[in-house]
Amino acid sequence: MTLFTLLDYASVLVFALTGALVASRAQLDIVGFCFFASLTAVGGGTLRDVLLDRNPVFWIDRPSYLGVACGAALLVFVSAHLFESRYKVLVWLDAFALAIAVAAGSGVAQSLNHSAPVVLVMGIITGSMGGLMRDVVSNEVPLVLKQGELYVTCAFAGSAATVIASHFGLTPSLVAITCAAVTFTLRAGSMAFGWSLPVYKSRPPRV
Amino acid sequence: MTLFTLLDYASVLVFALTGALVASRAQLDIVGFCFFASLTAVGGGTLRDVLLDRNPVFWIDRPSYLGVACGAALLVFVSAHLFESRYKVLVWLDAFALAIAVAAGSGVAQSLNHSAPVVLVMGIITGSMGGLMRDVVSNEVPLVLKQGELYVTCAFAGSAATVIASHFGLTPSLVAITCAAVTFTLRAGSMAFGWSLPVYKSRPPRV
């Protein structure tokens, strides 16, 4: 099993947990949990594979990804009521999943010798699109739209770390760790300490 | 014309009717009717073909699918005011379309010798994604989110019927009929008699 397969499994697992948590907020049945878990888990990577014309798509090649997603859904179905704030658990798990998926997405594009901008975009797509599909389908406000929080920015920075670390000749494993660490640190800092970039204001404050 | 082509035509026709009914609820013009009819009609099958890398996509190969969808749109445009409850007609037509599309999706994946999990997922995707796109774009609450109703579950059970019936050597036509019957029966039972699976509750009732 290659590094990227392993990263895909890890991000599938954690994204599936977030999808199942969204299903719990919508009070769905177990099949609804599996649906949202799978959509979230494989959405970003599927888009990456379709855009890069990788055949077959990763979970068609190894359907056990779907088993992992449904296992995660079952776990949440029987245990989510134990958590006081499911939304808080959701956004923190989403941060982990984002970090891993950005590493998987940018790493795959890098390994296929794509140009730096494509590596950047594939990291962002793989990291954020599964969660975006989850939020759009479930009528939640997409995390990418949350004001005053870094989200796509973290994916961008992580993908940039992949490009830079590869340029300096790090091994793929070290590149992936660097990328995930940068992504997660930024996202965690944004959630815990309010790190943010200046947002657009319709009228800038007078100096 | 093969069995699956025929099933695709049937599901395109019925899904197009549901798409046009949504357009009627949004009070669009005839081109808006054709847009929603076509999006709903070919959405699920298009996703199936892109994921399975079937080239060309079914409606690019046979554009008459789009003619069927637009014909259905026109029919609804001139006649939908005759129905007392367009929403009721919509959900029952959607149930028919779901049944046919699940048979088409799982059958195509089965005929391409994909593994059982991929057959299951392709049945679910082909059955539910066109309607999901319709609901997301038109700002209706997706049918997959309706509490206390079976929806994805019906697609799952129908696809499972395809896998099992194929395993026992039924002919493709019988497999498709079995799949569609299972899917429709479950969906109809859910709508008419309230059949459902237990849903997740944030706090389970005390024993």
Add this chain to the structure above:
Amino acid sequence: MTLFTLLDYASVLVFALTGALVASRAQLDIVGFCFFASLTAVGGGTLRDVLLDRNPVFWIDRPSYLGVACGAALLVFVSAHLFESRYKVLVWLDAFALAIAVAAGSGVAQSLNHSAPVVLVMGIITGSMGGLMRDVVSNEVPLVLKQGELYVTCAFAGSAATVIASHFGLTPSLVAITCAAVTFTLRAGSMAFGWSLPVYKSRPPRV
């Protein structure tokens, strides 16, 4: 650089401006601006390329498209507060982008010798899907749903102009100009003078 590459660049630029304007309405940071600008700018053309199985997708082949989109995002980020009504600017820019993208989408399908219905659909998809993704992700009411305004109709008419003009042997440049002119004129007329098609009413008025 071919005609269609040029058209793709132009539609990327103008659609990116509209995406960035949506980001400004959501008060995002600069990365959020680039995200919405890129999604809107390449969304429709990406769907066209995936459906037509054109490999690689246009912006993977030439990542400078993404540079154009991010440049447009930056421009809007620093200047959008100068406009009194950003929504008005947005819908007029969207009309320009629609016209160019319909010409690019229908022209590419025509140049690949696809049938007339496929040319029509590719014009509509390339023209409207980027903006639709922008609106769905940002929770704005999709322009395709606006009552009493022509939108998909303009894309349809423009694509039809491509088919007809090609049939009469016009050069690709003239075909593209005709298509864009038809699309923009209809859209502008609809916005400025209220041109529309009759919409569906649940109960038609008595005669």
